[in-house]
Amino acid sequence: MNKFEDYQLEDFVQDLFFRKWVLGKLPPENQFWENWLKKYPKKRILIEEAKSLVIASQIENIDIPKQQIQEGISAILYRTETHSKSLHEQTWFRFAASIALVMLFTWIYTKSDFSKNISEKDNLSKATETENNGSQPLNLKLSDGSTVTLKKGSKLQVSNDFGLQTRTVFLTGEAFFEVQKDPQHPFLVYAGGIVTKVLGTSFNIRAYNNEAKTLVAVRTGRVTVYQEEKTNKRNQVHNEQILLTPNQQVVFEKKEEKLVKTLVESPVILLPSAENENFEYDETPIPKVLIQLEKAYGVKIIFDVELLANCNLTATFGDEPLYDKMGIICETIQARYEIADGQIVIYAKGCR
Amino acid sequence: MQEYLSNTENRTWQAFKLGDRKAFEKLLNQYYPVLLNYGQRLIRDNDFAQDCLQDFFIDLWNHRENLDTPQSIKAYLFSSYRRALFKEKTRNFWNRNVIELNEEYEIEVQFNIETYLINNEIEHETLLKLKYYLSTLSKRQREAVYLRFNQELEYEEISQIMSINHHSAINLVYEALKLLRKNWVMSFIICLITIQ
Structure with a gap:
């Protein structure tokens, strides 16, 4: 390898083989650079200069916990398993179909006035x-086929221009959207100072x-929530956006203009199935x-795998709320849990 | 050595395309951590980078049959994930002030000396100057340097990932290095201090 003869300082510094040597990543038997x-x-002298520059130009590490990586990989593997996918789709399809049917029947049955109002007003006023x-x-x-269950006293x-570029609605009060x-x-809901943006999913908004x-609580799919932009804050382009997954909710404190991610009061099992409902231990x-x-609740639980590896549980759970289950588990291992940022975090001492 | 590696990689890729779960797991173990590292540097929001990466791999699996066999699997994954990240991000900003893609992204690449300077609140004039010089490195320079030094990619691969030509990729790294070199004496001294 004679190319190194003509190398300038920068050439050495950017050379991967040279960098490996300086940073001690070459196997000790590789004596190329010494020779x-x-x-x-x-x-x-040139080499010494280059060495110092290699060291100085190292890039600061970003630490990603091993557990997080492991969890990420298992989540992907889980979500790409063929049987769970087809089951998922099937259940979903049936679920959606039955909802559509129910909606259709209630609509025909009640023949309520509001539906007439919508079609009539559509041509008349700017917003229905x-x-x-x-x-x-x-x-x-x-x-567009979406459904809204409007709670009493809500508007x-x-x-x-619904459906032209976006599907925009404004809500006061509480409603459940599918x-x-x-x-x-994109489907946009403006309510109580925040904007909820979705592509297709179901969720509840409470904005009296x-x-x-x-409050925005997610049942299925994913939802993005951000603060409504104020006209006088035009530069504030990078408004904080919060991504919500099922069983998570966001609380917007109107006064402080603060968005906080947390979990819904009673998380539900995402895909009722034998695998997800058999809690016998x-x-x-x-x-x-x-x-x-x-997996069953789609809620991230953060814990130290190694610490809890020796802890066992013998119990049978039924349909009690998730938090009760967590309470029982924590009691058995003398731990406690907290809900932070839409996740459950377990603080434990471990078992012998 | 290089030849051998790319051969086994190639075989893994082919197996993955045929639906081999083991091969998919192997790809995940190899590339998930490095891609996540890259994504978290590109987008400040760690959760967002992670969610995107998960969706990215799930998409990859679902479309595995239609995928080409790239020359460099690493470069292919890096460039596709990068695109997916930005696409998802612009979509999130949809209907709001959409900014030119290149301007929008950030990159979190900090050199060890920079951190040292910041952490120790250095007040010496020459060191302050060095800190200033370092801060003038552009995002693209930082990204190219990161891909070269940390991910150990060839310039051809870097150019593919950043959608620039081969020469620009080399230039980005060299310009960054020249800037660092201007101050290499200082860097050297600082490194000595840091090591002690």
């Missing part, structure tokens, strides 16, 4: 407004004018239990 220096003693003054929740179907405005998937036309908080290692719960 090279003996052959070209005049280059010693529906207010639920009754005592029962009101079911609405939007032109929904559908923008007149949005049809349409990635080309007289309450200090706005007999001397089962705690990490295994936690991973199963994590």
Whole structure:
């Protein structure tokens, strides 16, 4: 390798082989550079300079915990398993179909006035407004097939260009949304100072004018939430965006203008199936239990695998809420859990 | 050695395309950590980078049959993931002030000496100057240097990932190094201090 003869300082510094040597990554039996220096003693100063520059130009490490990587990989493997995927799709398809049917029947059955109102008003005013003054929740179907269950005393405005570029609606009060998937036309809900953006999913928003908080809770899919932009803050382009996954919710404190990610009050099992509902444990290692719960509820549980490897659980769970299950587990291993940033974090001492 | 490595890599890729779970797991173990490292440097939001990476690999699996066999699997994964990240990000900013893609991204690449200077609140004039010089390195320079030094990629691969030509890739690294070299004496001294 004579090319090194003509090398300048920068050439050495960017050379991967040279860098390996300087940083001690070459196997000790590889004496290439030592021998090279003996052959070209005049280059010693240059090499020393290059060495120092290699050391100085090292890039600061970003530490990613091994556990996080392991969890990430298992999540991908889990989500690409063929059987769970097809099952998932099937259940989903049936679920969606049955909901559609129910919606259709209720619509035909009630023949309520509001639906007429929508089609009539559509041509007249800029935004179609529906207010639920009754005592029962009101079911609405939007032109894209999405459904909205409007709680009593709540109001929904559908923008007149709904479906053109975006699907924009405005909400005061509380409603549950089931949005049809349409990635080309994001579904935007403006409510209580925040914007909730989805492509296709179901979630609940609670945004009453007289309450200090706005809540967005996700049932399925993914949702992005950000603060409504104020006209006088035009430079604030990089508004904080929060991504929510099932069973997570965001709380927006109107006064402090603060978005906080947390978990919903009672997380539900995502895909009811034999695998996800069989909570029988007999001397089962705690990490295994936690991973199963994590999958069933789609909620991230953070714990130290090594620390809990020797902890076992013998118990049978039924349909009690997730937090009760967590409470029982923590009691057995004398640990405690906290909910932070939409995740469950376990603080434990470990078992002998 | 290089030849041998690329051969086994190639075989893993072919097996993966045929739906071999073991091969997929092997790819994940090899590339998930490095891609995550890259993604977290490109996007400040760690969760976002991770979510994107998960979706990226799931997509990869679902479309495995239609994938080409790239010359460099690493470069292919890096460039596709980078694209996916930015695409997802612009989509998140959809209907809001969409900024030119190149301007929008950030890169978290800090040299050890920089951290040293910041942490120790150095007040010496020459060192302050060095700190200033380092801070003038552009995002693209930092990204290219990172891909070269930390990910140990060839310039051909870097140019593919950053969608620039071969020469620009080399230039980005060399310009960054020249800037560092200007101050290499200082760097050397600092390194001695740091090591002690």
